[in-house]
Amino acid sequence: MPPGFRVEQHGPRQLRVTTLHGLVFGTFSDQTPAIEDFIGPEVLARFNRILGGRKIEIIGRFVEVLPNNWKMYAENARDSYHASLLHLFFATFKINRLSQGGGLVVSANGGCSVSETIAPTQSDDTAYAGMRSVDDEYMLRDPRLIDVVDEHPDRVRHQIVTVFPNFVLQKTQNAMALRFFTPDGVDRTNLEWIYFGYADDTPEMRQRRLRHLNLGGPAGFVSMEDGCVGGFVERGIATAESEAAIVEMGGAGIESQATRATEAAVRGFWSLWRRMTGI
Amino acid sequence: MSALLQVAELNAAYAATIDADRLEAWPDFFVESCLYKITSADNRKHGYSAGIVYADSRAMLHDRVTALRTANIYERHSYRHIVGLPVIGEAGDDGLAVETPFLVARIMRDGRTDLFATGVYLDRIRDEFGRLRFAERHVVCDSSRFDTLLAIPL
16 A cells, blocks of 8 residues: 555445434435425425324335336336326225325425325215215125224325335325335336334234235235336337327426326426436 | 145145136135235244235135236236145144245246245144135245235235
8 A cells, every 4th residue: 555545535435324203314415405304394294194203113024126227116106196097906996086185295306205195085985975886796805904093183095205216105094114116227126115013003903004014015906016017118118219208297397286196296206316417 | 644645735726726827716725714924034033924915814815816806907927836745733723733835936928937936834724624724824935025016826
C-alpha cells in the first residue's frame, strides 16, 4: 500500500437508515428527505392506521419469483384499476362489486401511494341484492374467509400502501403483509412477502388472519394472477418495441383522486423514476 | 394390510387425483374439520403459523377448487408428484402421525418442465368408517421460494 493509504477512506458505501414504526428504510443518497417527508402526510397517516402504537409479530415469510422486470411489479402495486379486471375472485363469489367506494392517494413526489376500498353500507348492500340474481353455484362454502372484524375506526377493507421504489404495506380484511421486491436480473424479480399480526392478537383474531391470508401471497385468491401477469405483458410487448399506446386513464397528472379507476400512481412512479435516473 | 402400505396407497391416490386434474375429488381426502397448510421448513423452524395456503375446513378446500376453476387466471399447467415411502410415527387421539417426502415437477402448457417443489408431508391420518383421511396435512416445502404462483395444490 502507498504511504498515503487510509483504510477509513475505503469503507463500503454508507447507507443512511431510519425507522418508521419499527420498519427500517435506507438510502444511499444524501438528498433523500426524512421518511415522513418522502412519503408525505397522507401516506404516513395510512402507516399510522395499521402500525401506529401497535407491536407487530411476524407470522410467515415467503418469496415469490416473478418472471418479469421489477418495475413491472412496481406498476402492478400502484395500478389500482387492474384488480377489478384481473382478480376475479371477489366478483365471482359476489363478495364485492366494481362500484364499491374507495380512492387513490399519490404523494407529492409521485413515488408513494395509497389505494383504498371502502366497504358498502348496509343500505347499499340491500339495494344491490334486490337488483341482482343470487347464484348459489358460486357461494363460498366456508364464509369464514371473509368474516371481517373492523379493527380501525373506518370501513376500509383493502388498503395498499406503496413507497418508492420497492415497498408495499397491505391490509386486506384482517390480513396484513409487508412486501418488498428486488431485481434478480433484468427479467426476474424476487417478491418477498412478510405476513404479520399484532403481538396482542387474541387466538381467534390470529386464526382469522391466517384464513384471510389465503387472499394474498403466491397462492392468494386475489393475488396469484400478479405472479404471472407481468410475464404475460413482457412476452406480449416483446414484438412491438417501436409501438406505443397511451391511455391516460384518470388524466395525465399524478394527483390524488376519489376513484380507483386511474393510473395516477403509476404515472407518479415513473415521474419520480425519471427524475432520479435523468432519463 | 400394514399401516405402511395403507398410507402409501392413500398417498398414491392423493397424488394421482391432483396430477390427473381430478381436483373436485381432492377435498375428499380430508376430514371435515381438517387443517391443510402449505408452508416451508424455514417458516416451521421459526414457528411462523401462516401458510401460503391455509384451510382449516374441508369446505375451504372446495372453495379453493371452485376458485381455481372459475375465478383465477393462470397459465395452464399440471403437476407430477413423486411421493416417497411414508415414515409411520405414533398413533394418538388426533390420528396417526406420518411423514412422507415428496417431489413435484410442474409441466407448463408449452411442455417446459421444472422442478417446482420438494419437501415433506407432515400428516395426521384418521380412519373414518374404513377410509383413511387427513385430519392434518402440513406441506412443508424445503424452500420458501415459489416460482411465479401456486394454483394447483401440492
